[in-house]
Structures are given as C-alpha cells and as structure tokens.
Amino acid sequence: MERQFALVGNPNSGKTSVFNLLTGANQSVGNWPGVTIERKCGRLKEDNKINIHDLPGIYSMSPYTPEEVITQEYLIKNKPEAIINIVDGSHLERNLYLTIQLLETGLPVVIGMNMMDVVKKSGRKINLDKLNYGLGTPVVGISALKNTGLTQLISTTAKEAANFSHEYPEYSPQLEAALSEIIGVLGNTVPKEQARWYAIKLFEKDALNTKHLKLSPFQEKEITEIIKITEKVFDEESDAILVNERYELISRLISLCMIQDSDFKLSMSDKVDRIVTNRYLALPIFALVMWGIYYLSIQTVGTMATDWVNDRLFGEIVPVFVENLLVSWGVAGWMQALILDGIIAGVGAVLGFLPQITVLFLCLAILEDCGYMSRIAFVMDRLFRKFGLSGKSFIPMLIATGCGVPGVMASRTIENENDRRLTVMVTTFMPCSAKLPIIALIAGAFFPNSSWVAPSAYFIGMTAIVLSGIALKKTQALGGKPAPFIMELPSYHLPQIKNIFMQTWNRVIAFIKKAGTIILVSSILIWFMSSYNFSLQEVPEDSSILAALGRLIAPLFSALGWGHWKGAVASITGLVAKENVISTFGILYGNLESLSENGQEVWNIVQHDFSPVAAYSFLAFNLLCAPCFAAIGAIHREMGQVKWTLITIGYQCGLAYAVSFLIYQFGSVIFEQAPLTFGTLTAVVVLFLLIYFVVRKPSQKDSSFNMDTLTLIEEGK
C-alpha cells in the first residue's frame, strides 16, 4: 500500500532542501486547485511506496492566508499518515508555534530539527531528548546542508505512524477545562481523534474550519457560553488566549531544552544585514543587484542564447534540415508549409524563450535561497504599496522591459495572491524589446525630428502600471483589505546549488507545459489564418482569413484614427510576436519580405494611411493591448485559471482601446484642428470615467463613534 507523509514547516526552515534530498528527481510540481500556490509531491528515493507531500511554508494555521488554508484542509481532510515537521533550530521559539498547532490536529508528528550547526555557532545548545520529552513526540536532529539524519527521520516517522498514541500539548488548567467541556458538548458530532482539534477551532472562533460542522442550536449556545466564561476568566479574547497559551508552553519548553551562553554574539547574518539594508547603502546595493539580473538575463547570456535559438537554430539549422528531408521524401507543398512555418516556427517560439527564462529563474532562485528576496520587499515596499503593488513587483517590471514572458513569470516570488495577480495584469504594459521596432517605425515615419516618442512610450507604460495598480486595488476582486505586511526577514545563508537547480528546473518545465501549449497552438492557428483563405487555398497574406478578419474588425478602430484594415491586421499578427507588426506592414504596404529593424522602407507609404496623431494612437494601442501569445501563455501559467487570464487580456485590451481613443480624439482636435464632434464628447466622458476609477474612495473603514452611534461599539468593535 502507498503511504502518504506530509512535509510541513516555516518558510526558510530548510523544508524545500529536505524535500529535494528525500525525493531527488522524483517530483511533480503543479498548482493547488483554484490558487496560484505551487503544489509539490514526490516519491521517496529509497522507497517509492512512500509519497512525500511538500505543503506550503507557513508560520501558523490561522484561517486567513491561502497557504494556511490549503495546509489545514489537506491535513484534516486527507489525513496523511504522519506529519514531518521541519524546525529551524536557530529560530526555535517561533518554529515551535507551528509545531504546537500541528500536534493539535491529532495526527502523528515527527520533528526534524534542522540547522543545529547554526545553533552551535551562536553559542547555544538544544537538548533534543528533553524537547522530545516535553512535546511528547519524536525529535530527530538533521542537517539539510550535510544530508545527515534524514534516513533516521523517515524511519522514525514510519514507526511513529504505526504505533501512535494521541498526546496533545497541555495548556493551563483553566483553558483545558474549557476545551474538555467543549469536547463534551460536541459528543459524537466529530470523529473522536479530531475532537480536540475541532474544540480548539471552535474556541478560537475559526469559522472557516468549523462551518461545515452541523451543530445543534443547543450545542452552539453551550459552546458560546463556555467561551464567554473563559474570556471573562482570562480577561482576553478567546483567540488571544490560545495564542498566549501556546507561546507560554513554548517558553516552558525552551527553558527545559535550551542552554544559552550568556554572551550574545552578533551573527554573520546580522553583520551582512547591517550593510545590505543600511539606510544609505540599501538602495545602491538594490540597484546593483537589479542591474546584475537584467544584465545577465536580458542583455547578455539569456538574450544571446535566445537569439541563437531563434535566429540560428530555429531560423536556419532546423528548418533547412527539415526542409531538405521533406523535399527528399516528396512531401506535399502544403504539408511542408504546415510543418515548417506552422509547427517548427511554433516550437521555436516556445523554446526560444527558454534560455532567457532559465537564466532569469536561476537568478531569482539564488536571490530567494540566500534570503535577499525578502529584503527587496523590505526596501521597496514603501514605494510600491502606494500604487497597490508589492515591493517584489519591481523585478517583474524590470525584466518586462526586456521581455514580458520572463517578466510575468518573475511574479512567482510575490507571496500575496492579490498582489501577484495585480502584478501579472500590469507587467506587460512595460514596453518590451519586441515593441521597440514599432516605436522606431512610428517615430521615424511620423516624428522624425523629435526625440520624445520613445521616452513617451515608457512613460505611457509606467503610467498605465501605476494608475492601473491604484484603480484595480480599489476593485472588489483585487482590493479588499490591504494585505498585511508582517513577515520574517530570514537569516542570510549561502545558496545551495542543488536547491537552485531544482527550483529552476521545476519552473522551466512548468513554463513549457502550461505556457508552451498555448504558444504552440496559437502560433499554428495564426500561421494558418495568415496563409489560407476561407476556401482553404494558399494565398498571400493580404487576402487571407486573417486579412478578412482584419477588414471585419477594422471599423472598431476608426474611432482610434486607424480604421484602415492594414492596421487591424498588423495588430493581430502582433499577437504572435510584437515585432511581427512591422513585418506585416512590410508585406501589406510594400510586398517586402524583409524590412530593416525600424521599417524605413515603408515610411513613405505608411504616412498615407495614418495621420501623425492616428499613428501615435496606433502605437499606444499596440503598447498596451494584449501581449504576444507567449506572454499570454505565461499569464495563464501564473494565474492558473482561464477566468483570470481572460480578465487580464480583457482589461489590457480595454485600457489600450480607451487610451488610444483619448489620444486620437483629443490629439486630432488639439494638433490637427479637427472639429469637435460626438467622439470628442465621448472622449471627455471616458476620461472622466478613467479618472473616477483612479480617484474614487475605497469603502470607508475607520469611522468614528459619536453620541448616537456609541451603541455600535460593543457589536462591531
């Protein structure tokens, strides 16, 4: 029979390293249903009948954060045979808080005491036998760094699961009395071995974990009564009573098992932090680290490899090889085109991003593993919170100036789900390198003597990010209460090669699976639509299905100043890759197969179809609208849900349309002496609507009490 063990622990406790050591390469990474939190599961290297489930790193089991909710649901509903709790010995006090809560679940718990070497260095000693005695559950000393103790950890866990006697942490007599009364009231409502857990959850008024219990009105009344009396006795609220009792128990345990040298030593980590988050040095150091990431993944290694894959491997080597093969086999022409221009080009599009993404993920994994990532949040929080984003949103934005795909993927590291979603939604507003040719074309053809076009593109992108952040944060779905920023700043340690490679590998695979499929399918689809007409004959692009579609939707864009179908078609082909906008112009305007980077050859002809203001509106639309399929695939991968992917695309296209509309309507009146029309009026309305969404007040929170409303205090304090 297969056995299930759950791995639980604080973030930064070394849990991931332990998981990697236990399972080796036998892991699968997915998402927990409905949320964007990574779910990892793997088989034990030595015994593939044992499944290890790596649950999210958490500090406690409150019913508030998605990570905590997932962990509780898994433990209570799936009832794994045993919990392996990885504890960071150098932060014993806080780590034991989770341990105590795990013991409350009534499942067998075995503690893997990690980082004993750090404890020793700091001049302390933990007596594991005494802790074992105090907690009533086995404690095994391990080192994830040196790979010691893990075999014993597993064998102890197997033993504990086999002959487990329910032992619970014991609190003060007053609290124990209340809990046993509640257990009495519950009777047969809950399974016997979970009675204490439910009693505790009822006592701390955890609605999430107790709402499915079908309590009779009598039981409910009794329990409320018990809680009220106990709150009186302790002169505290019930959840505070429990937290205090847990920490008091921990203090007793610590004084039982820990010997502390009298002299306090400043740890290496503290010394490093003195410099890294120093008032004056923090920002320069931050800038340097960011530059390093950008330099490696966008400017040098990543891009060089990506260019090679795109231009050489999938530009020449593979197509030429396959073409020769197909020709020698005498394959039909349309089949050749499908394979070469459809499939191979699509696969190339997916694989082309891999080097860049791999380099970026390597950098991110190093930052996360060594502990600098949480310092980034610490340093940048103030700035980004103003527009509703997390301090860690900086990295996605920065990377997106190079390429939106790794940019979106970089949002992985943001803990709060709403912040992460918001970041994903706005990241691709940043002009990526593929959008630069569009900027170059518009700037060159319409504004040859002005230098403001390119900077203005970045300005539009950043303004869209900032204002979207502010506006979306005020919506019901993404806003609500601001996420509390109460987090640990973990000690620095040297990154571990194995963890970093595992992390990078898992994320790259996830990208290929989730994003890759979308990219491949949509590339083939667009290829097909642009090379065939409705009667499935091979035709030039300007009479293809795509062109027909372009003509169909072109009137939509006349309000933006470019109702001509060529602009619409170019925007659609931009979905495959943004640089396609320019090459499509080449084909549609000049029957040119290839253009220079800024499309110089077609400047003159393009000028006939666009007025300068219309051209700028075209530029703004293409900057802000749905990104290329690769980025959409990445967005889908990060959002984990079709619904949120569609919301994102919809929002981006909607905003792009509104902004271009404003630019064209106001621009043509101001710069091109166009008469005021109904469109101008609509534009004014749209402008006010946009302003309203940005400045409107989120729901009121801190209203004060006066003589008349004082009665409300007791109910809604």
Added chain:
Amino acid sequence: MENLMNAKVNHIYQVHSLTIEGETKNHLQAIGIVPGSKISLLELQGQSGIVLMQKSRIALDSTILEKIYIEEIKEKQEWLPLDQLKVGEYGKVVSIHGKGAIRRRLMDMGMTKNVKVYIQKLAPLGDPIEVTLRGYDLSLRKDEASLVLVQKELG
C-alpha cells in the same frame, strides 16, 4: 481640569471622571473607559480622535471626547504605538489592537502580551520597520505596527 479634546497626543493620562450619564456612560465603561483607567490620545483629526486604551483602540468624536476628563499620571511610564519607538529602543508589548487577519497574524508571529521587542532598523524609505523579537527578525509596516501598544523599556 483638562478633557481629552485638549490632551497632548501620545501622552498617557488617567481618566478622572466622565460627565455623561445613562446609557452612553455604560457603553464607555463597557469598553474600559472608567475613572482610574489609563488612556492615551493617538491622533486628533478635526472633530474626531483615535483613543487608545489598554484593551481597545477606537475613534471617538468631539462630543464624547470633551466629556472625558483626564489627569496626569504620577509615576513615569510611557505607552506608545510600536511604530513610534525609535531605532535602538526596547519595548514590552502591552496589547494588540486591530482585528481579524492582521491581529491574528501579529499574534501568530509572536507579538503577544509582555513580549520584549527591539527596533532593529528602518527601511531606507522610512517604512517598513524591522523589529527583533523571540530571537528572530520581523518586518512590518508602520500601519500595522501602530496597532501594537508597547511600554518603553530600558535595554
């Protein structure tokens, strides 16, 4: 005698008397505003102010504030929200205000009554702050830190 409307911000007073009668008085007493209890005015904005007591933090408007009479406390003791402690200072947690997720999170991370905290540093942009408690470093925004009432301690 002074009432709360003209109290010094962040100064701890003792409630002397209430010049309100009837039901309103009962309500105030229910939340701990009784003669002899400690009270502190956190901030005053126009006609309403945020008041801190040992067990709650609540916004009251001037009609109530001016009916709460206060007097200086004899023994030297300072209560203040955690975000107003300076870098390098120590404090002992008196109580946690706020509600729901934030309050629970603060407590879960070890911010409980009587725990000793040390202000390690301020982020370069002035917010969030880094505090050391229970042997580890915690970072939190000033907004959240303002929900923790501490008593200043020496070393």
